[in-house]
Amino acid sequence: MNMDQAVQTFIHECRELLDAMEACLLAMTGSDADPDAVNAVFRAAHTIKGSAGLFGFDRIVQFTHVMESVLDRVRDGTLPLDGELVALLLSCADHSKGQIDAVDAGDLDTDDALEAEGAPLARRLQRLLDGPNAQGHAPAHAQAHAQAHARPPAASHHLPALPPLVEATAVPGSATAESEHWHISLRFGPDVLRHGMDPAAFLRYLGKLGRIEAIVTLTDALPAFDRFDAETCYLGFEIAFSSATADKAAIEAAFEFVLGECRLRIVPPRSRLADYLALINEWPGESALLGEMLVRCGTLTEHELALGLQTQREQEPEKPIGAVLVEQGAVAPVLVEAALGKQKQVREARAQEKQSVRVDADKLDRLIDLVGELIIAVASSNLLARRTRNVELQESNATLASLVQEVRDSALQLRMVKIGGTFSRFQRVVHDVSRELGKDIALVVSGEDTELDKTVVELIGDPLTHLVRNAVDHGIEPSEKRAALGKPVRGTVSLNAFHDSGSIVIEVSDDGGGLPRERILAKAVERGLVEPGRVLSDSEVFQMIFEPGFSTAEQVTNLSGRGVGMDVVKRNITALRGSVDVASCPGEGTTVTVRLPLTLAIIDGFQVGVGRSVFVIPLEMVDECVAYTAEAGHEYTDLRGHVLPFIRLRELFDLGGEPAVRQNIVVVKHGSHKFGLVVDQLLGEVQTVIKPLSRMFAHVKGISGSSILGSGEVALILDVPALLEQTHGGRPVELASSF
Numbered sequence: 001m002n003m004d005q006a007v008q009t010f011i012h013e014c015r016e017l018l019d020a021m022e023a024c025l026l027a028m029t030g031s032d033a034d035p036d037a038v039n040a041v042f043r044a045a046h047t048i049k050g051s052a053g054l055f056g057f058d059r060i061v062q063f064t065h066v067m068e069s070v071l072d073r074v075r076d077g078t079l080p081l082d083g084e085l086v087a088l089l090l091s092c093a094d095h096s097k098g099q100i101d102a103v104d105a106g107d108l109d110t111d112d113a114l115e116a117e118g119a120p121l122a123r124r125l126q127r128l129l130d131g132p133n134a135q136g137h138a139p140a141h142a143q144a145h146a147q148a149h150a151r152p153p154a155a156s157h158h159l160p161a162l163p164p165l166v167e168a169t170a171v172p173g174s175a176t177a178e179s180e181h182w183h184i185s186l187r188f189g190p191d192v193l194r195h196g197m198d199p200a201a202f203l204r205y206l207g208k209l210g211r212i213e214a215i216v217t218l219t220d221a222l223p224a225f226d227r228f229d230a231e232t233c234y235l236g237f238e239i240a241f242s243s244a245t246a247d248k249a250a251i252e253a254a255f256e257f258v259l260g261e262c263r264l265r266i267v268p269p270r271s272r273l274a275d276y277l278a279l280i281n282e283w284p285g286e287s288a289l290l291g292e293m294l295v296r297c298g299t300l301t302e303h304e305l306a307l308g309l310q311t312q313r314e315q316e317p318e319k320p321i322g323a324v325l326v327e328q329g330a331v332a333p334v335l336v337e338a339a340l341g342k343q344k345q346v347r348e349a350r351a352q353e354k355q356s357v358r359v360d361a362d363k364l365d366r367l368i369d370l371v372g373e374l375i376i377a378v379a380s381s382n383l384l385a386r387r388t389r390n391v392e393l394q395e396s397n398a399t400l401a402s403l404v405q406e407v408r409d410s411a412l413q414l415r416m417v418k419i420g421g422t423f424s425r426f427q428r429v430v431h432d433v434s435r436e437l438g439k440d441i442a443l444v445v446s447g448e449d450t451e452l453d454k455t456v457v458e459l460i461g462d463p464l465t466h467l468v469r470n471a472v473d474h475g476i477e478p479s480e481k482r483a484a485l486g487k488p489v490r491g492t493v494s495l496n497a498f499h500d501s502g503s504i505v506i507e508v509s510d511d512g513g514g515l516p517r518e519r520i521l522a523k524a525v526e527r528g529l530v531e532p533g534r535v536l537s538d539s540e541v542f543q544m545i546f547e548p549g550f551s552t553a554e555q556v557t558n559l560s561g562r563g564v565g566m567d568v569v570k571r572n573i574t575a576l577r578g579s580v581d582v583a584s585c586p587g588e589g590t591t592v593t594v595r596l597p598l599t600l601a602i603i604d605g606f607q608v609g610v611g612r613s614v615f616v617i618p619l620e621m622v623d624e625c626v627a628y629t630a631e632a633g634h635e636y637t638d639l640r641g642h643v644l645p646f647i648r649l650r651e652l653f654d655l656g657g658e659p660a661v662r663q664n665i666v667v668v669k670h671g672s673h674k675f676g677l678v679v680d681q682l683l684g685e686v687q688t689v690i691k692p693l694s695r696m697f698a699h700v701k702g703i704s705g706s707s708i709l710g711s712g713e714v715a716l717i718l719d720v721p722a723l724l725e726q727t728h729g730g731r732p733v734e735l736a737s738s739f
Contacts, residue, residue: 210243420448
């Protein structure tokens with residue numbers, strides 16, 4: 001790997017670490033913060049600092065060093081974690097992202113504006129370190145750094161004494177698994193002090209995981225006085241350790257930052273062997289790799305496995321890894337034998353192992369395009385087969401069409417991704433906006449595993465961001481008002497996703513005060529959007545918030561009040577062949593429901609004919625077909641005792657010509673609403689490749705795209721949600737809502 005590739009790897013890994021750091025920080029809630037999350041944030045900062053040092057990115061090293069020092073204070077409990085500190089650390093993570101972006105652009109060392117932006121953050125971090133408790137509780141690595149660079153007085157040449165952990169006594173028993181304590185054999189490398197590490201600090205941290213029952217300091221490596229170097233570590237330790245919760249990996253993690261500079265051997269207590277054997281025997285068969293099995297069961301650590309594999313590769317490539325691990329003392333022979341037996345069972349049970357490969361998104365898009373063209377070609381072939389009236393040819397084409405449909409479904413499945421990745425970004429949005437507004441708000445997410453087309457996921461991000469920000473700004477009341485109303489002080493914004501009738505539904509809800517119906521209506525009348533005195537339903541009133549420039553805010557803020565945004569939200573959702581509805585209850589909150597198609601490329605459709613024109617209705621919206629029986633002049637019919645409003649496509653699109661003698665009504669549904677489409681002919685189901693309309697026809701309402709028929713003619717795809725909105729002033733929506 002050349003230097004450019006190494007730097008790109010560094011950039012990629014740092015961005016992943018910073019994303020993970022942000023997720024952990026957002027999950028922290030003051031004193032209830034998970035210690036594992038705090039450790040994860042600390043490790044991320046430490047890793048970024050160390051990696052940046054390898055490449056000479058001094059600005060990153062200097063900034064992350066201060067951040068790491070603060071996190072170390074949080075980790076050892078000497079610095080309380082509150083909302084202000086979480087917000088500060090999030091800002092620091094943002095600055096670190098900016099530094100990584102500057103590395104990617106090649107101008108880290110010359111971007112003085114970025115440096116000036118980070119200086120106030122560094123000063124705020126330093127003030128935390130210089131607080132009243134800083135003197136007696138300096139971070140472990142800061143102590144080590146000071147100790148490594150401060151020589152002892154000339155009159156004294158003794159090594160620093162061990163901290164008062166326990167009285168140094170002989171470790172009872174031998175270094176075997178027969179003891180009821182963990183036995184830790186530790187020998188530090190000679191350069192750990194020079195690299196800013198303090199051996200005593202690691203032992204002190206180990207004491208937080210359990211109890212150090214006994215410890216012996218190994219001084220056999222001490223040189224003669226005249227060859228003694230105060231900056232060289234000559235110490236080793238034999239430790240008897242007990243813990244009710246720590247496992248082997250957790251104990252090793254206490255020495256995480258010196259694993260490459262020490263010799264470490266951890267022997268479990270006798271009672272652990274039976275537990276390890278039980279875990280191996282209960283192995284679910286996810287993998288047949290011996291090392292992974294031992295690591296997952298807890299008897300081996302990742303570091304021990306890596307050392308064993310390195311030894312096997314460099315010294316004894318023919319020797320089984322199990323034998324190498326036993327020789328190194330990393331695992332007991334009986335556990336290796338049990339794992340080998342389980343390995344054999346797993347391999348026999350899984351003769352063929354599933355594999356996955358990464359595929360470039362452009363290649364998937366090209367595949368979908370080709371499948372679409374294949375569908376059009378099959379439709380043309382079927383048409384020719386019917387004209388020839390050759391039964392065998394028709395059967396062959398039917399088989400081909402079935403196979404093409406399976407290929408289509410499989411190809412579309414490849415582009416399906418979970419919406420959880422989009423939802424996760426809103427944790428930061430809610431955190432930042434609520435702090436800016438001085439509100440206490442939590443985000444509750446559900447349905448993260450719901451899948452939809454990657455194109456839809458990419459395009460829905462911005463509209464959802466605006467809806468979430470709107471819920472935080474307008475929906476949730478201030479804490480004082482919520483307390484006065486008897487509501488929980490902490491407000492809640494909810495994101496939920498689920499599949500429904502071939503579509504994906506995304507709900508953005510809040511438990512705030514609800515929309516001010518009368519104020520919205522008054523504003524609509526004032527702007528001339530509604531005639532004075534006209535009676536509107538709640539749904540019609542709430543739809544007014546999507547009008548361009550519409551706002552009821554009494555003052556303009558950085559977040560809202562200008563009437564810009566909600567109209568863009570609806571326009572973007574409509575461009576995805578989707579719809580957006582609003583439901584609100586005074587004092588209880590508001591729910592915005594976004595309904596989108598699962599895919600934008602290929603759909604199952606239902607063809608209908610009106611005169612010489614052919615239209616396609618998305619099949620998932622078709623409920624049933626009935627004969628046209630309406631009375632003359634009426635825009636509705638009786639459907640089994642219920643009123644069904646309908647739309648005459650001939651009149652809507654001004655097609656001209658005389659209606660067919662026997663017309664039909666296609667009953668369509670969208671969400672909870674139903675209405676009918678009056679057509680001349682029912683042409684049946686068809687796979688439809690969606691072709692977008694050109695900009696010239698972008699203003700056409702009720703049409704979402706086009707499709708090429710097997711005959712080469714063009715069929716228009718109906719936009720059912722748009723038909724509901726524009727026809728008869730939206731009345732079909734209200735009439736149909738009674739179903």
